[in-house]
Amino acid sequence: MTGRRLFYERELTEYPVGGRRVWFLFIAILANFVASYEAQISPVLPLLMRDLHMTLGQYGEIASISVVASAVSAMIFGPLADRYGRVRFLVPSLFLTAACVYGMVLIHSVTALLIVRIILAFIEGVAIATTAGLVRDFSPRTGRALAFGFWTFGPVGSNFFANAVAGATLPIFHTWQSQFVIEGSVALAACILILFSIHDLSPQLRAKVIDSVEEVDAVNRQVRRDQLEEPRMREILRVPHVWTLTMGISLFLLTYLTIQSFGTTFLVQAFHYDTSQAAAIAKYFWLLNLATLLIAGWISDRLRLRKIVSFVGAVLSVLYMFYFVSLVGQTIPEGQMILYTSLLGGLFGVAYGPWCALFSENAEDIKPSLQSAAWGLFGFVIRVAGIAVALCLPVVVALGGWGAWLTVSAVGGLIYIPLVFTAKGPWFRFQRPMLPMSESQVPNVED
Structure with missing residues (x-):
């Protein structure tokens, strides 16, 4: 099934324990951080729009086209990663993305920006399915939510890091090109560590x-006797609650997607901060978001x-979103806005971290070897939501202002709430399963 291995592919035939397992989990999380950081553009978007004479609507079109490339990539490489291994596709994608980030420095037209962003997005789409699969692989269920909390350090931590770097270095270098040089250099150094x-x-x-680390010895013994079944993507696609979970969380994350792509621009236009101020404020959304992802994950x-x-x-x-909408257009001191945006990011983290573990375990109950396929589906759906944000946000903002768009995002979050009830799993009391299980022992969850 795996074919001939490439020079950077290393395969474990026994499940790792202790610090070794934690190290492999850290490398998977680092890979997701690098892939997400390489795609960051929000902190310098106002400067880029000014220098390229680009409107918000034009950038929305660029973002939507590039997100299509990322969505297609996630759906293609998720099933391939289940069949041939995660590392085979992840490592080269990281190095290719680093090269494209350096190429951003040479951008001088809207067309050139479109081409580079499409390439970046297609390569970045590989990361969400492969790294999520690796995080599941190296995290037993007893620590799954916390592990995925760290996994979200990719998109969340990279946003915080990019905004923090921009807030600190833009007053020194004054150019958007400087940020892509920094991004490319940090990413390349991390890629070398990941490679080895x-x-x-x-x-x-x-x-x-694997429910807990105490079962590892039994798992390693059982592996030697089991017959391997080939994973098939359709086994994930035909289960209704997989779709409701992915669509629900994608609607819930409309605000997250807005801050990710337009956070600095939103603060500049809605509250009239300058670009460096806005980038510095936006980083606090991601800082408390990361903290609550980990705390909520640990509690879960x-x-x-x-x-x-x-x-x-x-x-x-x-x-809180509906309250936050009422603030748009007001003159708010910087320190107070930091508090408001931090609270917004923190509350989103409480919901999202446990959802990641919920989705992973629901997919695992269908077929354990289809994790990357399931996360590839999530990557596809969340990017469809990203396309909607990129296309609809400029229109809604032009017609009704930023408050109107945030109201739309809040309604998306409201739709997610009843869809949580479609997921499998306990609400108030956990019953320990009889594990470890082979794929043939996993119960049928389609009914």
Whole structure:
């Protein structure tokens, strides 16, 4: 199934334990951070729009076209990663993306920006499915939510890091080109470390459901006896609650996608901060978001409950969103705005971290070896939501202002709340399953 291995492919035939497992998990999280950081453009978007004489609508079109490329990539490489291994596709994609980031420095027209962003997005789409698969592979269920909390350090931490770097260095260098030189250099250094450190589990190990580290010895013994079944994408696609979970969280994350792509621009236009101020404020959304992702993940792991934690976070997020809408257009001191944006990011983290573990475990209950396929589907759907943001946001903002768009995003979050009820798993009491299980022992969850 795996074919001939490439020079950077290293496969584990026994499940790692202790610090070794944590190291492999860290490398997977670092890879996701690098892939997400290389795609960052929001902190310098106002400067880029000015120098290229580009309107918000034009950038929305560029973003939507590039997101299509990323969505297609996630759907293609998710199933391939389940069949041939995560590392085979992840490592070259990281190096190619680093080269494209350096190429951003040479951009002098809207057309050139479009071409480079399409290439970047297609390569970046590989990362979400492959790294999510690796995080699942190296995290037993007892620590799954916390592990995915760290995994979200990719898109979340990279946004915080990019905004922090821009806030600190733009007053020194004064050019958007400087930010892409910094991005490319940081990414290239990390890629070299990943190249020599990253590992895959064998297909036999990827086909196991591991509840806790105490079961590793039993898993390693069982692997030697099991027959391997070929993973098929359609086994994920035909399960209704996989779709409701992915569509629901994608609607919930409309605000997240807005801050990710237009955060600095939003603060500049809606509250009249300058670009460096706006970038510095935006980083606090991501800082508290990261903190609550980890805290909520830890609580979810301790309770072994995913749905109730995500549900509470979603309800609080939506209520606060409607309050946040009322602030648009007001003159708000910088320190106060930091508090408002931090709280917004923090509440989103409470809902999103446990959802990641919920989705991973629901997909695992269908077929353990289809993790990358499931996350490829998520990558596709979340990017469709990104296309909607890129195309609709400029129109809505032009017609009704930023407050109107944030209201639309809040309604998206509201739709997610009832869809949580479609997920499999306990609400208030966890019952320990009889694990480890082979794929043939996983119960049928389609009914």
